[in-house]
Amino acid sequence: MAWRNLGRNKLRTALAALGIIIGVVAICSLGMATVALQQQASSQLGDIGNDVTVSSGQDSDTDGVTQDQIDEIQNLVTDDQVVPQKTNSTTLEARNGEEARMSVTGVTEASALYNLTTGEAPDRLQSGALISNDTANTLGLEMGDPVEYDGQFYRVQGFIESEQSFGPRGGGELVIPVSGLSNQEYYDTVTIVASDGDAATEIGERLDNQFNTEETEELSIQASSGAQNVGGFLDTLSTALLGIGGISLVVAGVAILNVMLMSTVERRGEIGVLRAVGIRRIEVLRMILTEAALMGALGGLVGVILSLGTGMLAFQMLTGNAMGALDWSSSKYLVYGFGFAVLASVLSGVYPAWKAANDRPVEALRG
Amino acid sequence: MAKSMSVIELDDVVKRYQSGEETIEALKYVDFSAERGEMVTVIGPSGSGKSTMLNMIGLLDNPTEGSIRLDGRDVTDFTEDELTEERRTGIGFVFQDFHLLPMLTATENVELPSMWDTSVDRHDRAVELLRRVGLGDRLEHTPGQLSGGQQQRVAIARSLINEPDILLADEPTGNLDQDTGETILTELTRLKEDENVAIVSVTHDEQMLDYTDSTVRIVDGVIQEVSRE
Numbered sequence: 001m002a003w004r005n006l007g008r009n010k011l012r013t014a015l016a017a018l019g020i021i022i023g024v025v026a027i028c029s030l031g032m033a034t035v036a037l038q039q040q041a042s043s044q045l046g047d048i049g050n051d052v053t054v055s056s057g058q059d060s061d062t063d064g065v066t067q068d069q070i071d072e073i074q075n076l077v078t079d080d081q082v083v084p085q086k087t088n089s090t091t092l093e094a095r096n097g098e099e100a101r102m103s104v105t106g107v108t109e110a111s112a113l114y115n116l117t118t119g120e121a122p123d124r125l126q127s128g129a130l131i132s133n134d135t136a137n138t139l140g141l142e143m144g145d146p147v148e149y150d151g152q153f154y155r156v157q158g159f160i161e162s163e164q165s166f167g168p169r170g171g172g173e174l175v176i177p178v179s180g181l182s183n184q185e186y187y188d189t190v191t192i193v194a195s196d197g198d199a200a201t202e203i204g205e206r207l208d209n210q211f212n213t214e215e216t217e218e219l220s221i222q223a224s225s226g227a228q229n230v231g232g233f234l235d236t237l238s239t240a241l242l243g244i245g246g247i248s249l250v251v252a253g254v255a256i257l258n259v260m261l262m263s264t265v266e267r268r269g270e271i272g273v274l275r276a277v278g279i280r281r282i283e284v285l286r287m288i289l290t291e292a293a294l295m296g297a298l299g300g301l302v303g304v305i306l307s308l309g310t311g312m313l314a315f316q317m318l319t320g321n322a323m324g325a326l327d328w329s330s331s332k333y334l335v336y337g338f339g340f341a342v343l344a345s346v347l348s349g350v351y352p353a354w355k356a357a358n359d360r361p362v363e364a365l366r367g
Numbered sequence: 368m369a370k371s372m373s374v375i376e377l378d379d380v381v382k383r384y385q386s387g388e389e390t391i392e393a394l395k396y397v398d399f400s401a402e403r404g405e406m407v408t409v410i411g412p413s414g415s416g417k418s419t420m421l422n423m424i425g426l427l428d429n430p431t432e433g434s435i436r437l438d439g440r441d442v443t444d445f446t447e448d449e450l451t452e453e454r455r456t457g458i459g460f461v462f463q464d465f466h467l468l469p470m471l472t473a474t475e476n477v478e479l480p481s482m483w484d485t486s487v488d489r490h491d492r493a494v495e496l497l498r499r500v501g502l503g504d505r506l507e508h509t510p511g512q513l514s515g516g517q518q519q520r521v522a523i524a525r526s527l528i529n530e531p532d533i534l535l536a537d538e539p540t541g542n543l544d545q546d547t548g549e550t551i552l553t554e555l556t557r558l559k560e561d562e563n564v565a566i567v568s569v570t571h572d573e574q575m576l577d578y579t580d581s582t583v584r585i586v587d588g589v590i591q592e593v594s595r596e
């Protein structure tokens with residue numbers, strides 16, 4: 001019955017459905033595009049992003065982070081990798097006479113911090129050394145060549161990607177096992193590799209609460225702010241996009257309301273007949289609401305299909321992976337969009353339906 | 368005194384319409400009654416209150432004054448929902464411009480009053496009624512595919528679907544040519560006996576008087592004359 005009523009005035013139904021479709025597409029594709037944008041941004045900025053760097057604070061008695069403090073950090077941060085480092089600097093002299101000054105980092109969990117030009121950094125660096133790509137070029141070092149630090153020789157095991165200079169670890173760098181710097185009792189920095197910017201901020205706050213008070217700074221804790229700023233910008237962007245989506249929704253809702261009102265006005269006589277022949281008010285109400293819901297579902301479905309297309313296009317363009325649109329984080333907007341379509345249609349059907357059902361049949365029949 | 372109990376009775380019914388400052392008295396202390404198996408024709412000039420009177424009889428509207436009795440029960444102060452229930456079970460309507468739903472077939476239009484009622488299946492009765500009004504071969508046609516006379520016959524079949532006690536027809540032949548009008552009237556006359564239903568029809572067309580059992584003449588909301596054959 002409701003179905004056929006919709007079929008009857010195809011133009012009107014089509015117009016209403018168009019309003020719904022625009023609303024759904026607006027919210028879905030803006031939502032999905034935002035997710036795509038976020039994914040693209042975090043994959044590009046991931047490396048600089050999500051670290052917490054801990055070093056000795058102003059009020060510390062020790063010149064560095066102690067092993068006890070590291071154990072305490074480990075206990076607080078169970079899910080993420082804690083990477084203690086000792087640092088120094090040195091000058092390496094090559095066989096060709098070139099010299100290069102560089103920082104020396106003693107670290108075990110090399111893979112957590114470094115990307116190599118070829119191959120992977122070892123999870124546990126026990127012997128051998130990693131050296132910046134650029135520095136190695138300058139010095140004419142090749143794989144397997146020995147480098148000396150503090151009287152010890154290490155074989156070059158890999159070259160560190162130089163564009164990592166975006167982060168806090170820049171310039172020429174020599175990475176050796178932490179045992180190579182055993183004459184330094186304390187660790188200079190501890191890096192905690194968090195899963196994302198928010199997690200990094202959260203860990204930073206947790207550590208701050210644990211080690212520091214208002215007056216004393218035992219440890220200096222820095223959650224990398226670059227990622228935070230970018231994250232903040234993305235949040236603003238997605239809020240703005242969802243705002244635009246919201247406005248489209250209101251516009252679409254008004255369009256649906258208008259069509260529902262026109263439809264009931266147009267069918268006033270017909271509804272009068274229904275009421276005259278004994279159809280109850282609640283039945284008229286239900287009929288009109290069913291029509292509205294059907295229309296909403298119809299428009300919603302078309303909208304969802306269109307949005308899926310747009311969403312996949314956005315993902316293809318921004319992340320190179322169209323299938324990313326199907327992931328729940330993005331496809332949930334399809335569900336929201338569809339839900340909106342049905343809800344908005346039914347809601348905007350309520351007033352006209354109520355009006356139509358409560359119209360006195362005589363009045364309606366008089367036209 | 369009537370030979371059997373009146374199925375519908377209006378007693379001193381007044382209906383006033385308020386339109387702006389002005390009050391229109393469409394019915395002025397009208398008494399009226401009809402019995403089963405009887406065809407009553409209400410005749411009068413345009414604007415005399417015929418439709419208003421029919422709306423009172425059909426429980427489509429409450430009177431301003433006076434009382435209405437249906438089958439001996441006072442329904443004057445019934446709520447809209449109670450009136451709907453009475454219309455649903457006891458009253459059938461035929462309108463001047465048919466008022467069929469354009470997207471439904473003839474059979475579905477006849478079933479319409481009981482379409483929401485899951486407790487009964489009126490399909491067989493709908494088909495039978497359509498056969499009786501001569502539309503056995505038009506069951507699946509939509510109103511657009513039917514002539515005016517055929518549409519009015521569908522409307523008559525619809526008005527009888529709930530086995531009503533009263534059938535109300537407001538100018539049922541008003542939109543039909545003379546011959547078609549006569550067929551419709553013959554149809555109604557036959558059905559009134561078959562179904563033992565009281566038919567009250569309103570017209571300004573003298574042709575109808577050939578078919579009626581009694582005539583009520585109304586002018587300016589006042590009943591002028593009642594004549595029984």
Ligand SMILES: Nc1ncnc2c1ncn2[C@@H]1O[C@H](COP(=O)(O)OP(=O)(O)O)[C@@H](O)[C@H]1O
Pocket residue numbers: 363366384385386391392393411412413414415416417418419420
């Ligand atoms: N709903 C209404 N509101 C105001 N006036 C009405 C209404 N219905 C009928 N009338 C007035 O009541 C009078 C009788 O109308 P009606 O019963 O339709 O006459 P008829 O059917 O005999 O042509 C007319 O003057 C008409 O204008």
Ligand SMILES: [Mg+2]
Pocket residue numbers: 417418419
């Ligand atoms: Mg009239």
